[in-house]
Amino acid sequence: MLPASPNLANPNANAVLPPGNVPGPPGFGRVGLAARRANTAVGMRVPLVTNVEIGQQVVSMVEESLAVLPGAPAAGIPAAVAARGAALAALVGVPAALAANTAALAALAGLPAAVAANTAALAANTAAQAALAAKFANSLAVDEADLLTPVADALGAPVPVIFPATRGAFHALSAANCDVLLAYYGAPIPPAAILVRPRRALLRPHLGLTRVHID
Numbered sequence: 001m002l003p004a005s006p007n008l009a010n011p012n013a014n015a016v017l018p019p020g021n022v023p024g025p026p027g028f029g030r031v032g033l034a035a036r037r038a039n040t041a042v043g044m045r046v047p048l049v050t051n052v053e054i055g056q057q058v059v060s061m062v063e064e065s066l067a068v069l070p071g072a073p074a075a076g077i078p079a080a081v082a083a084r085g086a087a088l089a090a091l092v093g094v095p096a097a098l099a100a101n102t103a104a105l106a107a108l109a110g111l112p113a114a115v116a117a118n119t120a121a122l123a124a125n126t127a128a129q130a131a132l133a134a135k136f137a138n139s140l141a142v143d144e145a146d147l148l149t150p151v152a153d154a155l156g157a158p159v160p161v162i163f164p165a166t167r168g169a170f171h172a173l174s175a176a177n178c179d180v181l182l183a184y185y186g187a188p189i190p191p192a193a194i195l196v197r198p199r200r201a202l203l204r205p206h207l208g209l210t211r212v213h214i215d
Contacts, residue, residue, distance in 0.1 A: 002026060002067055005037050005060040006053075013048040017041065021060075026067035034061040039140040043147040058133065127156030135208025142210070144168030151207055153185050160184055170200070170209065178203050 005020040018036040038057040041049050106119055134149040141148055146167045150159040162177045164170040173181075178199035179189050185206040190199055204211065 002030070002063055003060075005034050006056045008041070008049055008053050010048050013041075013044060016044075021064070026064065028068060031061070031064045031068060034064040035140055037061070039137070039146070042137050042149060058137065123156070124154070127152060128154060130156070138208035139210050141167045144171070148207065148209075157184070164207075167209070170204075170207065173200060173203070175199050181206070 002021070007014050007020070008017065017040055018033065020037060021030045021033050024030065034057075038054075038061040041054050041057040044054075102119070102123065131151050131154075134151045137149045138151070140146070144167050148164055148166060148170065150163050152159055160180055162173075162180060164173060173196070175196040178196065181203055182189055182199070185203075187202060187206065190202065
């Protein structure tokens with residue numbers, strides 16, 4: 001039996017969050033409750049919610065999802081997987097100090113080549129999984145006002161400032177802005193004669209958006 005989604009430290013934030021799960025066996029209803037709660041938490045701003053608390057809500061949603069998969073253990077996912085999920089969810093907005101510390105470590109004069117290669121591989125894997133977590137959060141955005149989580153490219157480079165803040169803003173992206181984001185994700189740029197809607201369709205999977213509305 002999985003625990004309910006954890007509460008936030010801020011009572012004002014808890015007042016607007018959807019209800020948490022009640023104790024009971026895994027099921028799609030519990031997954032839906034956890035998804036609504038996580039999506040609402042992602043849309044909140046500091047100081048109502050912290051990155052750690054957003055990570056806790058996303059981990060609870062992932063646990064609920066994995067628990068209903070065929071062959072999932074009845075007691076919940078292993079603690080190691082839960083801990084990894086929390087770490088990945090917290091990577092959204094990773095502090096600049098951590099990036100600077102990693103760069104300083106890689107710059108050490110005597111760092112063996114093997115360690116440097118492993119560090120680069122770990123950084124690439126971390127960036128990829130952080131992007132996956134952001135896409136998963138964006139897949140829950142179905143209404144025009146739903147907030148979108150910025151998705152970094154495979155290298156974890158800074159996301160362009162034109163990244164749409166909401167689902168509605170995505171539908172309003174111009175052809176030029178679509179091209180900028182496509183180039184950022186390393187995707188081919190369509191010929192100039194291609195209209196803006198097909199460009200948005202090419203961009204959609206890079207953001208993790210589902211096709212609920214017509215672009």
